[in-house]
Amino acid sequence: MEGSDQQSKFWSAAQTYTMAVICLVLGVAVGYLVRSPKLATSVPAMTTPRPAAAASGKEMPSATDMKRMAEKQAAPLLAELQNHPKDPELLAKIGRAYMAAQQYQDAKPYYEQSIAVKATPETLNELSFVYYSTGAVDQAIETLHSALKMDPKNPKFLYNLGMFEWHGKSDPKAAIAAWQTFVKDNPKDPKRAQVEQMIAQAKQHLNIAPGTKTDKPTM
Numbered sequence: 776m777e778g779s780d781q782q783s784k785f786w787s788a789a790q791t792y793t794m795a796v797i798c799l800v801l802g803v804a805v806g807y808l809v810r811s812p813k814l815a816t817s818v819p820a821m822t823t824p825r826p827a828a829a830a831s832g833k834e835m836p837s838a839t840d841m842k843r844m845a846e847k848q849a850a851p852l853l854a855e856l857q858n859h860p861k862d863p864e865l866l867a868k869i870g871r872a873y874m875a876a877q878q879y880q881d882a883k884p885y886y887e888q889s890i891a892v893k894a895t896p897e898t899l900n901e902l903s904f905v906y907y908s909t910g911a912v913d914q915a916i917e918t919l920h921s922a923l924k925m926d927p928k929n930p931k932f933l934y935n936l937g938m939f940e941w942h943g944k945s946d947p948k949a950a951i952a953a954w955q956t957f958v959k960d961n962p963k964d965p966k967r968a969q970v971e972q973m974i975a976q977a978k979q980h981l982n983i984a985p986g987t988k989t990d991k992p993t994m
Contacts, residue, residue, distance in 0.1 A: 838877075845876035863893040867901070874901065879908045896926040903935065912943035930964045933957035937973070947977040 836844070849872040852865060859865055866889035873882035886902040899922035907915035919936045926932065937953035940946045954970045954977075961967065 841876040842878060845873045845878045845881065848872035848875070861892050863889045863895075863898070866892070867898045870898075870905070871901065874905055877908075879905050883909065894921070894925070896922045896929060896932070899925070900932055900935065903939070907939055907943060912939060915939050915943065928960040930957055930961040930966065933960070934966065934970065937970075941973075941977060947980045951977050951981075 849869050852869045852872060856862070856865055856869065866885045870882040870885035870889060873879070873885070882905050883902070886898060886905055889898055890902060899918050903915045903918040903922065906912070906918060916936065916939050919932055919939065922932050923929065923936070933953050933956050937950040937957070940953060941950035951974050954974045957964070957970050958967055958974070964970075
């Protein structure tokens with residue numbers, strides 16, 4: 776999972792570690808999806824990584840730990856929200872606090888409220904990941920299309936759209952279309968070679984019905 780180099784000031788060291796673990800675990804399934812800490816931006820999207828906690832001998836945080844962390848991070852933001860209930864960036868920060876700890880159902884309403892006040896391409900991209908993570912694939916794709924209307928050449932959004940179409944919808948044709956636009960509009964992007972490889976792999980599945988066993992390479 777890879778995002779932009781910009782980092783919201785509210786991230787704590789603990790939250791940075793948590794997002795790094797999440798990025799490592801989810802990197803094989805999705806592309807670069809959200810604005811994540813620099814610690815996670817170098818993780819290859821299409822390889823099977825070794826989780827950071829396991830590599831260092833540390834125990835992976837439990838679901839209870841993750842929820843507790845989210846609540847701790849969100850608490851001061853929620854208090855601030857009482858005075859600024861329509862602040863779109865504050866609402867998005869609360870969403871990110873829950874998303875970082877994989878509390879996607881809790882993150883969703885804050886992202887939705889944020890974009891209802893003021894939609895930004897990055898917030899829409901993050902909400903698309905929340906939708907995808909809760910199984911709402913159609914909403915995830917629709918939300919990414921909204922982000923692309925605002926920033927049509929954004930390589931991150933195009934990459935993610937292809938991943939959602941491929942993994943979420945088993946639609947290689949739609950995935951190829953998104954990735955070909957990625958290559959066309961971002962010829963110097965560092966992920967171009969990877970995207971071209973994924974296009975080649977997806978093309979081998981154009982005439983294969985979803986769920987069919989095959990020895991063709993998958994992503």
